[in-house]
Amino acid sequence: MPMGERYLKSIRLLAECIQGFERLSGEHVRRCGLTHAQFDIIATLGNTAGMTYKELGDKTLITKGTLTGVIDRLEHKGLVERERSVDDKRSYFIRLTATGEQTFREVFPQVIAMGSQVFAHYSEDDFAALEHTLAGLKQVISAGGPPPILDTTKEII
Amino acid sequence: MPMGERYLKSIRLLAECIQGFERLSGEHVRRCGLTHAQFDIIATLGNTAGMTYKELGDKTLITKGTLTGVIDRLEHKGLVERERSVDDKRSYFIRLTATGEQTFREVFPQVIAMGSQVFAHYSEDDFAALEHTLAGLKQVISAGGPPPILDTTKEII
DNA sequence: TATTGTTATACTCTATAACTATA
DNA sequence: TATAGTTATAGAGTATAACAATA
Numbered sequence: 001m002p003m004g005e006r007y008l009k010s011i012r013l014l015a016e017c018i019q020g021f022e023r024l025s026g027e028h029v030r031r032c033g034l035t036h037a038q039f040d041i042i043a044t045l046g047n048t049a050g051m052t053y054k055e056l057g058d059k060t061l062i063t064k065g066t067l068t069g070v071i072d073r074l075e076h077k078g079l080v081e082r083e084r085s086v087d088d089k090r091s092y093f094i095r096l097t098a099t100g101e102q103t104f105r106e107v108f109p110q111v112i113a114m115g116s117q118v119f120a121h122y123s124e125d126d127f128a129a130l131e132h133t134l135a136g137l138k139q140v141i142s143a144g145g146p147p148p149i150l151d152t153t154k155e156i157i
Numbered sequence: 158m159p160m161g162e163r164y165l166k167s168i169r170l171l172a173e174c175i176q177g178f179e180r181l182s183g184e185h186v187r188r189c190g191l192t193h194a195q196f197d198i199i200a201t202l203g204n205t206a207g208m209t210y211k212e213l214g215d216k217t218l219i220t221k222g223t224l225t226g227v228i229d230r231l232e233h234k235g236l237v238e239r240e241r242s243v244d245d246k247r248s249y250f251i252r253l254t255a256t257g258e259q260t261f262r263e264v265f266p267q268v269i270a271m272g273s274q275v276f277a278h279y280s281e282d283d284f285a286a287l288e289h290t291l292a293g294l295k296q297v298i299s300a301g302g303p304p305p306i307l308d309t310t311k312e313i314i
Numbered sequence: 315t316a317t318t319g320t321t322a323t324a325c326t327c328t329a330t331a332a333c334t335a336t337a
Numbered sequence: 338t339a340t341a342g343t344t345a346t347a348g349a350g351t352a353t354a355a356c357a358a359t360a
Binding site for chain 1: 317318319321322325328329
């Protein structure tokens with residue numbers, strides 16, 4: 001294998017892990033009538049006082065034009081609500097309604113329970129190793145290139 | 158943190174890694190006028206003699222109804238071609254055309270080169286550690302639960 | 315002038331179910 | 338009867354650009 005493709009196996013594994021996890025969690029999400037994007041929003045807003053479109057878009061990687069549609073549908077379902085920001089009148093705060101909170105508390109634990117079963121046999125060391133390697137990976141990826149120093153001996157985040 | 162949520166950090170990291178990687182590779186993919194699903198097909202067909210819809214659907218997790226549309230658009234662009242299977246006349250083989258092969262050889266190396274830069278400072282040990290943890294993760298996820306034995310001392314695949 | 319969010323457009327993906335032709 | 342792929346439907350996500358209100 002050419003050295004330029006050395007990382008491909010990792011990326012393939014990464015993609016397969018995500019696909020697999022989403023396939024498992026997707027059942028619970030869809031059972032509540034939520035799409036993946038909608039669940040992303042609910043999960044992002046859960047346990048917060050709300051945030052602006054800008055923040056929501058940055059966290060979920062949904063562009064503003066698309067976000068309006070997703071929020072519209074969630075608002076129509078009565079799961080989120082818009083409120084004008086006091087500081088900046090161009091801006092809206094989006095937050096979960098009482099119903100939205102309820103959905104969050106129902107769906108999220110189901111996904112958590114499913115994940116808990118998957119990871120039932122992971123030890124503290126297994127988790128630590130997984131987090132350490134993923135944290136390093138995340139850092140180089142989000143930097144768009146290698147970091148100044150890659151210290152593999154301690155936790156990065 | 159409740160023990161039931163111990164794995165959430167890993168999943169968040171996993172999702173962020175994939176998001177970050179797709180954000181980087183997405184540029185190259187879109188620059189060639191391909192969508193993510195279309196690139197999946199091109200990448201899956203690359204370096205193969207072709208495969209049936211069933212196989213393509215299984216590998217890319219695209220359901221058959223959707224797959225017809227994706228293949229239609231790729232065929233319309235002249236990147237793939239259908240050919241009736243000899244063994245089973247219900248079945249089609251899908252393979253890259255010469256143009257499709259060319260696109261594969263153009264786009265894929267660009268994504269590879271981008272990835273190579275990202276992973277430039279990864280050592281052989283870094284790759285081994287990453288693959289080992291991801292392989293274990295993939296196994297428990299695809300099994301939908303814990304594996305019979307989780308042997309963390311050797312490579313799983 | 316720049317930014318926040320909306321609207322409009324056009325396309326793609328998605329799941330689902332009914333359909334055909336083969337097996 | 339069961340399977341491979343198509344078609345039809347309806348909804349949802351996506352990028353993009355033009356736009357209004359505000360900063």
